[in-house]
């Protein structure tokens with residue numbers, strides 16, 4: 001397939017922009033999403049503020065009469081805020097559709113991660129301040145007070161919960177996480193649920209902040225039910241229902257290139273998944289070597305009523321095993337998720353740049369767009385000629401809509417942080433020579449993390465507003 005190279009991108013027909021009505025629909029959708037994102041932040045902050053306010057209003061403030069009681073109050077507030085943040089983290093990881101539609105799973109998970117360390121420090125502060133406060137009140141040393149607490153059954157299991165939380169946070173520190181297989185890290189991460197649950201008895205018995213009939217008790221029970229209910233519903237009940245309803249099975253395994261396969265599926269009413277081009281799902285394949293690991297993988301084509309397709313590059317042991325799947329293997333699915341779709345569009349033109357296996361959501365996204373002639377410019381990037389996965393389909397989809405496709409093949413230049421090939425860089429190709437109408441375009445980027453960051457850096461440097469940058473990361 002001969003494609004014009006990126007350096008020939010300057011000669012093209014003048015693009016047509018989207019009509020004003022379509023543009024205003026996109027803009028108002030963006031405003032709605034931004035309002036919803038603001039509301040989510042307000043809801044998180046309010047839940048923390050309410051936890052503290054309810055404690056203070058129900059006698060917490062009045063109990064501060066001296067130094068030790070002040071330390072106890074600080075300890076209790078730290079514990080309440082820390083627990084509240086952990087429950088917020090559970091909600092963020094629960095794959096709640098509203099959160100997905102508003103900010104996307106990747107942003108929700110990034111936010112979830114950012115809260116991890118502050119939550120742990122608050123819980124450690126809770127333990128420290130209360131232990132010192134109680135030791136001073138009881139006339140004990142800190143060590144004696146700790147021994148007393150350890151021998152109280154509810155406190156002993158609360159210590160266990162704290163220990164589990166430390167293990168979870170340490171396992172998530174980048175340097176530790178990189179050394180762990182994903183599944184091991186994920187299994188450790190599930191201990192968070194245990195850690196939160198084993199802390200509940202000490203809140204009821206020792207804490208006193210959850211005394212029967214108090215507004216605090218109602219508030220905390222509601223928060224626990226919301227967090228655990230969201231996890232149970234969206235991560236277990238809904239996926240099981242989806243799997244039973246759609247009865248997906250592998251229909252064939254197609255080799256696309258060395259190490260890259262397309263998995264074709266059949267199923268019932270797959271169009272009712274309402275997957276938009278560019279979305280992904282979390283897939284589990286019920287064969288002996290694969291049932292215990294699920295993978296987030298984008299649809300590489302928009303599902304029809306009876307068929308669906310994903311395209312996978314073997315990047316690790318789990319994805320490599322998928323090539324050996326047999327037709328007939330049952331498939332479970334969570335999703336579809338993500339906002340790397342037409343729904344995220346805010347501008348009149350479409351610029352797309354995809355590298356390597358990052359073409360998968362790009363391919364499906366193009367299928368889902370109503371594009372005007374000249375509206376779309378796609379750059380396909382490969383390190384070499386073997387990395388042209390699905391390029392023929394992308395070219396057909398783009399050209400049939402009157403768009404332009406360019407290729408950029410070759411390794412990145414040594415010692416330079418560029419997303420282009422060394423040859424293109426030498427020829428003076430820039431992001432605006434490839435996408436001359438970039439500032440009026442939505443830029444969709446999908447490829448390796450460092451490469452994507454380089455594209456986005458160039459786009460920001462020429463002044464592309466944040467809301468016009470859309471990125472799908474394969475590594476969250």
Ligand SMILES: Cc1cc2nc3c(=O)[nH]c(=O)nc-3n(C[C@H](O)[C@H](O)[C@H](O)COP(=O)(O)OP(=O)(O)OC[C@H]3O[C@@H](n4cnc5c(N)ncnc54)[C@H](O)[C@@H]3O)c2cc1C
Pocket residue numbers: 181182183280293294295296297298299310311312313314315316317318319320357360361472473474475476
């Ligand atoms: C939104 C999204 C869409 C993706 N779409 C595609 C696609 O269309 N085609 C494709 O080939 N690859 C895609 N990937 C990447 C794919 O998920 C990983 O390559 C695959 O899961 C690696 O698993 P492994 O066991 O082979 O390798 P491992 O060595 O076990 O994992 C490598 C890395 O993959 C990530 N990963 C593995 N399992 C999971 C999981 N269950 N949840 C989240 N991250 C995980 C982790 O960052 C891990 O460090 C996508 C990833 C994401 C997040």
